[in-house]
Amino acid sequence: MQQGDVHHWLTGHADDLWIVAAKAALIYLVAILGLRVAQRRTLSQWTAIDFAASVAIGAIVGRTALASNQSFAMGAVALVAVLLCHSIAMAARFHRPFAKLVDHRVRVIVEDGELRQRQLQICGLTENDVLSKLRQSGVNDLADIRYVLYETKGELTIVRRDQGGPLIESGLRDAAGYPGSRAS
Numbered sequence: 001m002q003q004g005d006v007h008h009w010l011t012g013h014a015d016d017l018w019i020v021a022a023k024a025a026l027i028y029l030v031a032i033l034g035l036r037v038a039q040r041r042t043l044s045q046w047t048a049i050d051f052a053a054s055v056a057i058g059a060i061v062g063r064t065a066l067a068s069n070q071s072f073a074m075g076a077v078a079l080v081a082v083l084l085c086h087s088i089a090m091a092a093r094f095h096r097p098f099a100k101l102v103d104h105r106v107r108v109i110v111e112d113g114e115l116r117q118r119q120l121q122i123c124g125l126t127e128n129d130v131l132s133k134l135r136q137s138g139v140n141d142l143a144d145i146r147y148v149l150y151e152t153k154g155e156l157t158i159v160r161r162d163q164g165g166p167l168i169e170s171g172l173r174d175a176a177g178y179p180g181s182r183a184s
Contacts, residue, residue, distance in 0.1 A: 012070075012071030012073050012074045014073075016074060017073060017074065017077045020074045020077050020078050020081075021077050021078065021080075021081040022081075023078070024056070024060070024077075024078035024079075024081040024082050024085075025081045025082070025084075025085050027056065028052055028053070028056050028081075028082050028085045028086070029085065031051075031052035031055060031056060032048050032049055032052045032089065032102055033102075036048045036101070036102050036103075036104070046153070047093075047102070047103060047104075047152070047153065048102055048103070048104075049086065049089045049090060049093070049102055052086075053082060053083070053085075053086040056082045057079060057082060057083075060075055060078045060079045060082065061075070061079070063075065064076070064078075064079075089102065103152050104152050104154075105152070105174065105175065105176035106149050106150065106151055106152060106171050106174055106175045106176065107119045107122065107123055107149070107150040107175060107176055107177060107178075108147055108148070108149060108150075108172065108175045108177075108178045109123065109125065109130060109148050109149070109150045109156075110130070110142065110145050110147060110148035111146075111147055112145075112146065113141075113142045113143040113144070113145050113146075114142070115127055115130065115142070118177070119150070119177055122177065123150050125150070130148065130156070133156050134148070134156075134158065137156075137158055139158060144160055144161060145158060145159070145160060145161070146159045146160060146161045146163065146164070147159040147168065147172070149168075149171050149172075149175065151171075157171070
């Protein structure tokens with residue numbers, strides 16, 4: 001192996017590093033937006049931001065390690081760019097307009113014992129998905145339920161008829177597609 005070959009393997013072409021960082025940042029943002037539009041059930045307990053970062057990191061690590069035309073420096077710059085974007089996005093989530101853009105909103109999928117079919121469709125859930133989860137949570141009759149909230153990270157909050165309070169009211173005010181909410 002000649003000295004020039006070693007240099008290329010380690011750093012690639014230095015002029016390309018900024019292009020790699022920009023492409024990594026842009027593809028990360030595209031992944032966030034694409035995952036934000038996607039249904040929540042594909043994300044499990046992760047936010048779109050977490051999922052996008054994990055996929056990007058895995059792809060960068062795999063490509064850098066295995067592709068003969070991918071230098072270590074380019075992979076490292078891309079990885080740092082994605083991690084930096086992830087950190088910025090996580091901090092930006094504390095600002096309501098950005099959070100509304102990238103996070104799934106709370107949805108009311110059961111109200112007064114009735115499944116809200118349109119909200120189930122928006123969330124990518126079937127009646128069986130919800131009923132199964134309710135049974136697992138000890139619910140025997142939908143009539144006993146005041147609300148079921150589908151939370152930002154995919155969990156269900158079950159509010160029985162005799163329950164309520166400021167946290168539930170806050171969730172209803174922020175729920176997308178719910179009459180009287182700030183999100184409607």
